Amino acid sequence: MASIALPRPAAARRNVVIEWLTTVDHKRIGILYLYTTFFFFLVGGIMALLMRTQLAVGGNDFLTPKLYNQIMTLHGTTMIFLWIIPVFSGFGNYFVPLMIGARDMAFPRINAFSFWLIPLGGLTMYSGLLTQTGAAAGGWTGYVPLTERAYAVGLGQDLWILGLHILGISSIMGAINFLVTIHNMRTPGMTWFRLPLFVWSIEITAGLTLLASPFLAGVLAMVLLDRQLGTHFFNHGSDPLLYQFIFWFYSHPAVYIMILPAFGIVSEVIPVFSRKPIFGYRAMAFSMAAIGVLGFMVFAHHMFTTGLPLALQEFFMGTTALIAVPSGVKVLNWLATLWGGSIKYTAAMLFAVAFVLMFLVGGVDGVFMASLATDYQIHATYWVVSHIHYVLFGGSVFGVFAGLFYWFPKMTGRYLNETLGKLQFWLQLVGFNVTFMPMHFLGLEGMPRRIAIWLPNRTDWAPWNLMASIGAFVIAIAVLIFIINFAISVRGGRRAAADPWQGNTLEWATTSPPPAYNFDTIPPVRSGRPVRDLRRSVTAAAEHA
Amino acid sequence: MPGRLLLGMLPALGAVAALYPLPAGAIDVSPLDCAGPNACDIVNLYTSIFWIAMVVMVIVGGLIVYAALHFRRKDDREPSQVHGNPRIEVLWTAIPLVIVAFLFVQTTLRMDYVRNGPPPQVTIQVTGIQWAWGFKYSNGKTSFTKMTIPAGQVVRLEVTSRDVLHSFWVPRLGGQVYALPGQMNHGWIEASHPGQYFGQCNEFCGLDHYSMTLEVDAVSPAQYQAFLSGAPPPGAGPSPAEKVNGVTAAANVAETDDLKFQPSSTTVKVGDVVQWTNNGTAVHSVTFDNQQVPSLDTQNGGETFEVKFLQPGTYHYICTYHVTSGMKGTITVSGG
Numbered sequence: 001m002a003s004i005a006l007p008r009p010a011a012a013r014r015n016v017v018i019e020w021l022t023t024v025d026h027k028r029i030g031i032l033y034l035y036t037t038f039f040f041f042l043v044g045g046i047m048a049l050l051m052r053t054q055l056a057v058g059g060n061d062f063l064t065p066k067l068y069n070q071i072m073t074l075h076g077t078t079m080i081f082l083w084i085i086p087v088f089s090g091f092g093n094y095f096v097p098l099m100i101g102a103r104d105m106a107f108p109r110i111n112a113f114s115f116w117l118i119p120l121g122g123l124t125m126y127s128g129l130l131t132q133t134g135a136a137a138g139g140w141t142g143y144v145p146l147t148e149r150a151y152a153v154g155l156g157q158d159l160w161i162l163g164l165h166i167l168g169i170s171s172i173m174g175a176i177n178f179l180v181t182i183h184n185m186r187t188p189g190m191t192w193f194r195l196p197l198f199v200w201s202i203e204i205t206a207g208l209t210l211l212a213s214p215f216l217a218g219v220l221a222m223v224l225l226d227r228q229l230g231t232h233f234f235n236h237g238s239d240p241l242l243y244q245f246i247f248w249f250y251s252h253p254a255v256y257i258m259i260l261p262a263f264g265i266v267s268e269v270i271p272v273f274s275r276k277p278i279f280g281y282r283a284m285a286f287s288m289a290a291i292g293v294l295g296f297m298v299f300a301h302h303m304f305t306t307g308l309p310l311a312l313q314e315f316f317m318g319t320t321a322l323i324a325v326p327s328g329v330k331v332l333n334w335l336a337t338l339w340g341g342s343i344k345y346t347a348a349m350l351f352a353v354a355f356v357l358m359f360l361v362g363g364v365d366g367v368f369m370a371s372l373a374t375d376y377q378i379h380a381t382y383w384v385v386s387h388i389h390y391v392l393f394g395g396s397v398f399g400v401f402a403g404l405f406y407w408f409p410k411m412t413g414r415y416l417n418e419t420l421g422k423l424q425f426w427l428q429l430v431g432f433n434v435t436f437m438p439m440h441f442l443g444l445e446g447m448p449r450r451i452a453i454w455l456p457n458r459t460d461w462a463p464w465n466l467m468a469s470i471g472a473f474v475i476a477i478a479v480l481i482f483i484i485n486f487a488i489s490v491r492g493g494r495r496a497a498a499d500p501w502q503g504n505t506l507e508w509a510t511t512s513p514p515p516a517y518n519f520d521t522i523p524p525v526r527s528g529r530p531v532r533d534l535r536r537s538v539t540a541a542a543e544h545a
Numbered sequence: 546m547p548g549r550l551l552l553g554m555l556p557a558l559g560a561v562a563a564l565y566p567l568p569a570g571a572i573d574v575s576p577l578d579c580a581g582p583n584a585c586d587i588v589n590l591y592t593s594i595f596w597i598a599m600v601v602m603v604i605v606g607g608l609i610v611y612a613a614l615h616f617r618r619k620d621d622r623e624p625s626q627v628h629g630n631p632r633i634e635v636l637w638t639a640i641p642l643v644i645v646a647f648l649f650v651q652t653t654l655r656m657d658y659v660r661n662g663p664p665p666q667v668t669i670q671v672t673g674i675q676w677a678w679g680f681k682y683s684n685g686k687t688s689f690t691k692m693t694i695p696a697g698q699v700v701r702l703e704v705t706s707r708d709v710l711h712s713f714w715v716p717r718l719g720g721q722v723y724a725l726p727g728q729m730n731h732g733w734i735e736a737s738h739p740g741q742y743f744g745q746c747n748e749f750c751g752l753d754h755y756s757m758t759l760e761v762d763a764v765s766p767a768q769y770q771a772f773l774s775g776a777p778p779p780g781a782g783p784s785p786a787e788k789v790n791g792v793t794a795a796a797n798v799a800e801t802d803d804l805k806f807q808p809s810s811t812t813v814k815v816g817d818v819v820q821w822t823n824n825g826t827a828v829h830s831v832t833f834d835n836q837q838v839p840s841l842d843t844q845n846g847g848e849t850f851e852v853k854f855l856q857p858g859t860y861h862y863i864c865t866y867h868v869t870s871g872m873k874g875t876i877t878v879s880g881g
Contacts (some may be wrong), residue, residue, distance in 0.1 A: 069754075139749050328638075342623070345617065360605060364598045376721050377591070455745075
């Protein structure tokens with residue numbers, strides 16, 4: 001048959017840089033998200049190393065308190081708003097359309113716009129560093145009245161608020177995009193209870209983002225108006241606790257915004273490498289939904305020491321204790337998925353199993369803070385620092401790496417190097433625990449968080465602080481190994497087939513990397529594991545023949 | 546030895562800690578080393594939660610590790626495809642529910658005691674200031690940074706702040722109490738035995754948050770009465786300065802609306818009086834780091850404040866409202 005060489009469309013000859021900068025393809029946008037957020041992860045990580053260097057010994061003068069407070073503030077804000085939350089938007093962008101058998105996100109241009117707001121928001125926030133008075137230094141919580149004009153002079157705090165507003169717009173638009181995509185663009189047969197758990201997690205996360213983010217935007221706008229126009233929302237005798245109520249009404253659900261997608265990733269990785277379906281699929285979906293709903297009802301547990309009426313504190317203690325139940329169900333269902341499986345330890349699987357263990361620690365040490373009386377003694381100490389990192393680093397970040405190792409072959413057509421991956425995993429696991437386990441003990445020995453210098457006469461704090469600082473550098477080495485692994489593998493890694501792990505979900509039914517239009521033909525969806533069904537029907541047909 | 550309880554439970558880690566010699570002057574601020582009934586009640590609850598948590602950790606964590614090691618892939622056969630088991634799932638929804646319900650009830654039963662305490666014998670007003678603690682006793686006497694309490698008595702604390710949020714915390718005597726501007730929060734502490742107990746502000750409060758330390762001196766009730774009546778504590782030197790009124794000043798310091806003490810450094814002789822005048826409309830304070838020098842917490846526009854210096858030396862003071870803008874001053878007192 002004669003073939004006719006068609007002229008290549010003009011777009012294909014365009015400069016590759018311009019192509020990436022103007023792309024509205026969900027996969028490219030997803031990759032842009034991953035690059036950008038990983039960059040911010042490195043920036044936030046360097047800030048963490050600076051802080052751990054300062055805190056390694058008592059009475060240190062490596063950083064001035066002024067600089068330390070800025071770095072402490074930017075580390076928290078960076079890791080939450082520029083790394084963990086948007087990195088999952090990156091995974092969501094790339095894989096939600098593929099997993100539901102769609103060609104793209106519902107609103108590709110809005111999608112691109114949501115992405116480009118991320119670097120803009122980040123740079124706006126960081127630009128405070130260039131002002132004479134420095135960047136924001138009120139902690140990532142930005143509590144009033146410390147962030148009011150009387151106590152936070154200069155533009156740093158205003159730029160921080162503007163940056164968060166920009167990131168908030170990005171999150172809200174992204175959330176709407178995910179919700180519309182998941183609700184309207186599922187391929188025939190992809191019913192709600194055949195939806196991959198990762199898609200469930202993005203659905204619930206997007207719902208939380210949409211409902212909660214406006215509260216953060218609103219409360220920050222009030223502070224901004226106080227600072228710039230002299231309104232009196234939070235100064236001149238107004239109740240500073242009002243800020244905290246509104247702030248935590250966003251920021252507690254935000255904790256789940258930061259962990260639910262990691263639940264989703266782990267719920268994809270563990271079944272594939274155990275060669276079993278997820279145990280209790282519906283319970284897994286419902287428990288995420290329950291966490292999402294309860295997540296709106298526990299926010300005042302961040303305020304137990306502020307003198308709220310005892311009855312109110314007890315109510316929030318009760319709801320907080322309740323949220324342990326769906327979390328417990330998740331852990332036990334992951335355990336049951338492993339049980340009786342045929343487990344293959346790839347780097348992705350190692351990260352996923354470690355995720356479950358670290359999340360267990362972060363869940364159990366959270367119970368101490370849920371109990372009012374013990375919270376009076378550990379609130380705002382290093383115990384809290386430990387808890388949040390067990391959930392967000394041992395949990396979410398390990399989940400991110402599980403996702404990166406699992407989906408890298410799909411995104412690039414090549415494997416990440418498994419040996420380097422396992423080396424990174426063990427260093428990261430050890431480094432993480434060496435860093436954050438001692439922080440429990442620091443909390444129990446009365447060390448407040450957010451202190452720029454710890455007084456050397458608190459001698460009990462010395463060994464734990466030194467240990468934590470050493471651990472931080474071990475984590476840094478692990479991350480460095482990942483960067484090397486990435487640099488080697490992205491061009492020279494072992495080639496991966498379309499379905500290298502014997503996956504279950506639709507993204508494995510297309511080529512690696514997928515074409516711009518995602519699928520030549522979308523396989524029929526008759527169960528929660530359409531690609532497994534496809535594999536089996538092919539095998540059966542071969543045997544029959 | 547601090548954290549005895551913790552380290553006792555974790556002997557291996559305790560051994561690491563023991564490698565570090567304890568120098569003289571070491572300060573113990575561990576809430577686990579409770580020294581009064583409020584703090585010790587919390588330690589009892591902590592211990593109970595700790596053991597429940599350990600049991601959960603060991604069982605669930607152990608099962609995960611066991612499963613992760615035992616069920617490694619041995620051959621290419623597909624394992625049995627179990628999708629779930631409603632009975633087991635109901636069971637392990639119920640078990641955590643029972644555990645957290647127990648913890649909830651256990652904590653709730655102790656909360657009235659921990660939060661409100663027995664009827665107080667002494668009430669002290671606590672004010673957080675960037676970056677110091679002020680204390681006001683029942684007879685109007687004040688002190689900064691160091692609070693004196695009678696040992697063996699219930700001390701009610703009425704806590705507020707003059708500027709931003711702070712948190713009053715002396716871990717060995719009781720839980721934290723937030724200091725909120727414009728509001729009065731309450732808490733209580735009791736030291737079972739005389740001694741010194743330390744703490745520091747536990748809510749991030751700006752630039753020098755780390756330096757906002759405090760000390761509680763628990764003394765015998767008799768010594769406490771002597772402290773209140775103003776008898777100098779044994780061993781204390783003569784007072785370096787005293788507050789006076791209407792005396793002709795040897796030196797004047799103006800407080801201006803551009804947030805400066807004018808002049809910022811002044812030299813006087815022993816026996817001289819320095820007068821501060823608020824020339825503007827903004828509120829200021831004259832707060833000395835030496836707590837034996839009288840300070841003025843609030844000075845409105847037009848008001849004056851006089852101090853007579855009795856001992857040679859250098860005295861640093863700040864305006865607590867505007868110290869972030871660099872509003873600081875020094876008085877140098879030269880000998881006779």
